[in-house]
Amino acid sequence: MATTDRHAVPLATLALAHALSAAERGLAVIPLSRTKLPALRSPHRDEPAPAPCHGECGRPGHGVYDATTDPARIRALFAAAPRATGYGIACGLPPHHLIGIDLDTKSGTDSSAALRELALRHLFTIPDTVVVATPSGGRHVWLSGPPDVVVPNSAGRLAPGIDIRGAGGYLVGPGSRTAQGVYSAVPGTAHLPVAPCPPALLRLLTPPPRAHHRSPAHPDQQGRPGQQGQQGQGLVQFVLAAHAGQRNTRLFWAACRAYESDLGDTLTEALVEAAIRTGLTEREARSTIASAARLTQHNADA
Structure with missing residues (x-):
């Protein structure tokens, strides 16, 4: 230099x-x-x-x-x-x-x-x-x-x-x-x-995110496991593609979409891991996902 x-x-x-x-x-x-x-x-x-x-x-x-x-x-x-x-x-x-x-x-x-x-x-x-x-x-x-x-x-x-x-x-x-x-x-x-x-x-x-065991599908979700898996992987990849200044925003958006699709609990750990890989701390990631869960629930109850 x-x-x-x-x-x-x-x-x-x-x-x-x-x-x-x-x-x-x-x-x-x-x-x-x-x-x-x-x-x-x-x-x-x-x-x-x-x-x-x-x-x-x-x-x-x-x-x-x-x-x-x-x-x-x-x-x-x-x-x-x-x-x-x-x-x-x-x-x-x-x-x-x-x-x-x-x-x-x-x-x-x-x-x-x-x-x-x-x-x-x-x-x-x-x-x-x-x-x-x-x-x-x-x-x-x-x-x-x-x-x-x-x-x-x-x-x-x-x-x-x-x-x-x-x-x-x-x-x-x-x-x-x-x-x-x-x-x-x-x-x-x-x-x-x-x-x-x-x-x-x-x-x-860039190893792929860890596979997480999913609980049995809810009766009204059966017949769509492939679609749900594809959507969940897309949300994880969306978080992984975040750069500085985008990390919390992308994680919050992805978590909201996950909870709106009844995938929130299933995807939480994968989203946390993806957020950590982009530079957020685990505490920050879980706080952002919890905020998304609260907002989604509030909108559903409104």
């Missing part, structure tokens, strides 16, 4: 320069502290029972939900975080829909070898793309996903030592300085375009 002399300027200024450089490539960023956590504290931290907020209040301090490519907004975020020493790059957002393959070394496993084994087994090749070296000796491989596919975050699910950063997650950007050291682009990769994720790997990163 940006090239500057770190001994000549404050770390926060360096971090801002790198963040602005990343934003020029269409990557949405936030300021990070030396701990790799968002540098801005939540504006709701002193509230006794804060309602879920992803930045709708208009104040900074919502982690990855603050991520932006707007230079003025980025400068404002860093001005509010004078101790920032790095920046995070939000995954899953347009135009790149970034997916991060985090090859860790702390687990004691050879995660690079594990990725090569997966590639051989599933017949895909990691294309030339941006690769970032971490202070611990690991690697972050950047890939681009399609706009209609939500890749969830995961840790060790693909293989031991391989973590995935997807929708709702972020990667530490090259040039960031943390308590462990500096993140830097692997030579020869810094200015490469973010390569598309191979289809075979993308399939591994």
